[in-house]
Amino acid sequence: xxxxxxxxxxxxxxxxxxxxxxxxxxxxxxxxxxxxxxxxxxxxxxxxxxxxxxxxxxxxxxxxxxxxxxxxxxxxxxxxxxxxxxxxxxxxxxxxxxxxxxxxxxxxxxxxxxxxxxxxxxxxxxxxxxxxxxxxxxxxxxxxxxxxxxxxxxxxxxxxxxxxxxxxxxxxxxxxxxxxxxxxxxxxxxxxxxxxxxxxxxxxxxxxxxxxxxxxxxxxxxxxxxxxxxxxxxxxxxxxxxxxxxxxxxxxxxxxxxxxxxxxxxxxxxxxxxxxxxxxxxxxxxxxxxxxxxxxxxxxxxxxxxxxxxxxxxxxxxxxxxxxxxxxxxxxxxxxxx
Amino acid sequence: xxxxxxxxxxxxxxxxxxxxxxxxxxxxxxxxxxxxxxxxxxxxxxxxxxxxxxxxxxxxxxxxxxxxxxxxxxxxxxxxxxxxxxxxxxxxxxxxxxxxxxxxxxxxxxxxxxxxxxxxxxxxxxxxxxxxxxxxxxxxxxxxxxxxxxxxxxxxxxxxxxxxxxxxxxxxxxxxxxxxxxxxxxxxxxxxxxxxxxxxxxxxxxxxxxxxxxxxxxxxxxxxxxxxxxxxxxxxxxxxxxxxxxxxxxxxxxxxxxxxxxxxxxxxxxxxxxxxxxxxxxxxxxxxxx
Numbered sequence: 372x373x374x375x376x377x378x379x380x381x382x383x384x385x386x387x388x389x390x391x392x393x394x395x396x397x398x399x400x401x402x403x404x405x406x407x408x409x410x411x412x413x414x415x416x417x418x419x420x421x422x423x424x425x426x427x428x429x430x431x432x433x434x435x436x437x438x439x440x441x442x443x444x445x446x447x448x449x450x451x452x453x454x455x456x457x458x459x460x461x462x463x464x465x466x467x468x469x470x471x472x473x474x475x476x477x478x479x480x481x482x483x484x485x486x487x488x489x490x491x492x493x494x495x496x497x498x499x500x501x502x503x504x505x506x507x508x509x510x511x512x513x514x515x516x517x518x519x520x521x522x523x524x525x526x527x528x529x530x531x532x533x534x535x536x537x538x539x540x541x542x543x544x545x546x547x548x549x550x551x552x553x554x555x556x557x558x559x560x561x562x563x564x565x566x567x568x569x570x571x572x573x574x575x576x577x578x579x580x581x582x583x584x585x586x587x588x589x590x591x592x593x594x595x596x597x598x599x600x601x602x603x604x605x606x607x608x609x610x611x612x613x614x615x616x617x618x619x620x621x622x623x624x625x626x627x628x629x630x631x632x633x634x635x636x637x638x639x640x641x642x643x644x645x646x647x648x649x650x651x652x653x654x655x656x657x658x659x660x661x662x663x664x665x666x667x668x669x670x671x672x673x674x675x676x677x678x679x680x681x682x683x684x685x686x687x688x689x690x691x692x693x694x695x696x697x698x699x700x701x702x703x704x705x706x707x708x709x
Numbered sequence: 710x711x712x713x714x715x716x717x718x719x720x721x722x723x724x725x726x727x728x729x730x731x732x733x734x735x736x737x738x739x740x741x742x743x744x745x746x747x748x749x750x751x752x753x754x755x756x757x758x759x760x761x762x763x764x765x766x767x768x769x770x771x772x773x774x775x776x777x778x779x780x781x782x783x784x785x786x787x788x789x790x791x792x793x794x795x796x797x798x799x800x801x802x803x804x805x806x807x808x809x810x811x812x813x814x815x816x817x818x819x820x821x822x823x824x825x826x827x828x829x830x831x832x833x834x835x836x837x838x839x840x841x842x843x844x845x846x847x848x849x850x851x852x853x854x855x856x857x858x859x860x861x862x863x864x865x866x867x868x869x870x871x872x873x874x875x876x877x878x879x880x881x882x883x884x885x886x887x888x889x890x891x892x893x894x895x896x897x898x899x900x901x902x903x904x905x906x907x908x909x910x911x912x913x914x915x916x917x918x919x920x921x922x923x924x925x926x927x928x929x930x931x932x933x934x935x936x937x938x939x940x941x942x943x944x945x946x947x948x949x950x951x952x953x954x955x956x957x958x959x960x961x962x963x964x965x966x967x968x969x970x971x972x973x974x975x976x977x978x979x980x981x982x983x984x985x986x987x988x989x990x991x992x993x994x995x996x997x998x999x
Contacts, residue, residue, distance in 0.1 A: 437825060460827035471818035475748045487740035488826035490733040492725075537725075 386449040388413045388540050388572035389434060393443030396429050403429045405595035406443065411572060411588075413539070416562075418586030419576040420680065426595040427576045428544060434574070435465055435542055448539040461489065464533030468545040470525055474518035478509055478528050481517060482535055489536040503531035506568065507561050523554035527561060534569070543575035547582060559585060580676040589676070593684040607674045610682040613651030617658070618643045618668040625664040632661055643668075737832035738839065741823070745807060745840025749847070759802040759848060766917065767795035767859065781919075783957035788859040790961050793944040794916030796852045796871065797878060797936070801911065803848040804879040805903050807841030808886020812899045830996040834887055838989060841883030842876050849875040862950055870946045877981055878939045884988035891995035914940045921963045932967065935984045938977040941965050945974060 389411035396404040404426045411417045419427045432438035434447050436456045445452045448462035472481050479500065486496045504510040507527035517525065526546065533541055546562070547555040559582065565571065575586070583589050583603065590600040599606065619625040625644050629635045637646035648654040651671030659666065749755065771788040778787045814820040823833050853871055856863060886903065893899045911917070913927070914936035923931060931937055941964060948962040965972045 435825065457827040460825060465825055467818075467821070469818050471822040473744070473748075473814075473819045473822075474817070475751050476744065480744075480747065484740050484744060485822070485826075487736050488823065488828055490736060490827075 386413070387411060387446075388415065388448060389417070389574060390446040391430075391434070391443070392445075394430065394433060394440055394445055395442030396426075396433060396438060397441045402595055404433070404440075407592075407595075407597050409590060409597065409600070411540075411574060413572055414570060415587045416566065416573040416585065417575070418583045418589040419574070419592060420578065420580075420583050420589050420676070421576075421592035422578060425592045427592045430592070431542055431544055431574070431576060435463060436460055461536070462539045464536070464538035464541040466526070466529045466533045466541070466543045466546055468548050470529065472517045472525055472528060472532075474516065477514050477516055478504065478520070479513040481528065482532055485532050485535050491536050499535060499537075503534050506534070506565060507531045521554075523550050523557065526550065526554075526558060530558070530561065530565075534565070534571075537569070538571070540572045540574055543573060545576055545578070547577070547579065555579075555582075580680070583676050591680060591683050598683045603676060606679045607676065608650075610674050610679050612647035612649055613654075613674070614645060614647055614672040615651050615654065615658075616643050616645045616670045616672070617666050620665050620667065625662060625666075628662050628664055632663075633657075733827075734829055734832045737826070737828040738836040741833055741836025742840045742843065745810070745837065745844055748810070749807075749844045755806065756848065756851075759806060760799055760851060762802060763795040763799040763852060764855075766798060767791055770917075771795075771859075781960070783954060783960050785951075785953055785957050785961060786860055789861060789951065790919070791917055792856065792859045792861055793940060793947045794911075794914075796849055796875070797914070797916050797940050797943060798911060799852045800845045800849045800875050800879050801882055801907060801936075803845035804841045804882035805886045805907060807837070807844055807879075808883045808890050809896070809899055809903070811837065811887060811890040812893065812896050815894060816896065824996075831993045834884075834989065834993045834996050837887055838880050838883045838992075841886070842879040845879030845883070846872055846875045849879075860951075861947055864950050867946055867950050871943065874939060874943050874946065877978070877985065878936075878943075881935070881939075881981060881985035881988060884985055884992050887992040888988055888995060891992060910934055910936050913937070915944075916940045919961055919963065920965075921960065932965070935981060937965060938972075938980040942974045942977055 387410045389409060391407055391409040394404055394407040394409075395402065407426075407430055419431070421427050429438060433440045434445055434452060436452050436459050440453065447459045450458040450462065452459050473484070476484065482500050482503070483496070486500070491499065500513075501510060504513055507530055509524065509528055509531065512520070512524070517528065520528065530541075530543075530546070533543075543562075547558050550558065562573065562585075566573070577583055586603065588600060588602050589606060591598045591606075599609075601609070617625065622639050622644050626637045626639065629637045629644070629646060635646050635648065637644045639645075651673065655669060655671060658669075767788055771791045775782075775787040782790060811820065814823070824830070850872065853868055889902060890899060893902065913930050913934040915931060916936070920928070920931050920937070944962050945964070948958060951958075965977065
């Protein structure tokens, strides 16, 4: 197969890891993805948030060259996902929610298979295999058959395998779905360590709100469209104020002082004074310095990504999911073995 | 549970995956082939089960019918006659099972790992076919080892020729199976379909009874069955080692004729190789689209 010689005016490292313009995918008459634009910088951890059926899996499928777009363009690691399919494939790692390991083979044999299919230079295979296995804590189990592994171990092995050929972009589709909380947090620990060890862009989907917070930036997707893209903090700031709750020796004086010195209307409920401010973190030091009433306890609650999701889509992520039994086209397509 | 690593992460090797090319395809073919062998060696039950039916036909059916058949076999043990057929059968079942592994691979997700790799789909199909051919030949060798039990002597030349023919047969059948497996996503459907097709093809090929003096319609079906053209050379190779009368040879190993023309073995093998090539091409085309 002849390889397209890409003219590179600048180093590939400088290009956006993912560059998407007007991406469209239709299934029959349904537009699953309706004109998505995205840019992900190299080294970024980018989260794709939305209920099942929002179109995020279809979008990822197109970025991974598994689904053919019906319109628009997408470049991953500087290569066109339609015209330079194999180039894209060489530069991405994939970890899907459904397992794709061979249980008959050992962990090591699964990795060996991958290394051979991806043409990893033979001399580098043993060293690299050890690296990725150690990274996910499975080096000692390398000779065990995968059929003896727990769900969490398999997911870790899939992540190791996805990294084996040093992809520039690692796609993680719901990397922690179906795992117990302890395993979920260990998977996250490995992802964080990975970010330190490798120069890699991570593009992941999730619908766990607490996990989305680990991302540098988040895109919220609903009904085939990207509604907003920003950092978790900025998204939370955009939905409104932090809630500050203080317990004081004299609540009445505190409310009066808040009104006169800060122009804040506070309310008293459940033995505490609560009010909203733009940035709780910045306000608290001023509060202590200027309130003049002694404070026993203070809590600052930031709006959660659940609130963010709610404010952008008009429904909570769980409602959006249970409300419509929308089919996941990615899962369907995958079952067909594409 | 895994112990946390205490040392700082070692400097990582940055792999640059080279562009594809025929070397990449050869590596892919080789690893797909190797995986078939590893899986086969780990599945002892499969080794036994795919030998069970051929041996049942050979020793139970062949043994049981031998008295009834003795009138027509000109003094040759029916089991000796059926030996080439049993050999073909063992190879056939093992090869079709190898092709079925694609259906499992799809079900357990491993097919996806292969299909998203930056290689040509054809490499996967060729690797699977070679794997199926190798595994089926190993099964065939077990059957060959039983030859003396049915009065067929060990001869080096015969064994080499049989292994070659087995490889061709197994490759063809695996390719045909892959062609079907590209479209069939349910294991039950695949098994039902192959069971429905394999037995008639096997019966019609003359693996279990001589094809001389068949009724017209059976004779036509026999000539249309691609298996006929591999069973005949296998029987030819086996019968060349037997010390039997010319009458018996004529009755039991008559060769294949087209409108009275005796088809040479070379042509028969060309028919099989052509079938194999066609099946392979279709299977590759289907996996490209899949």
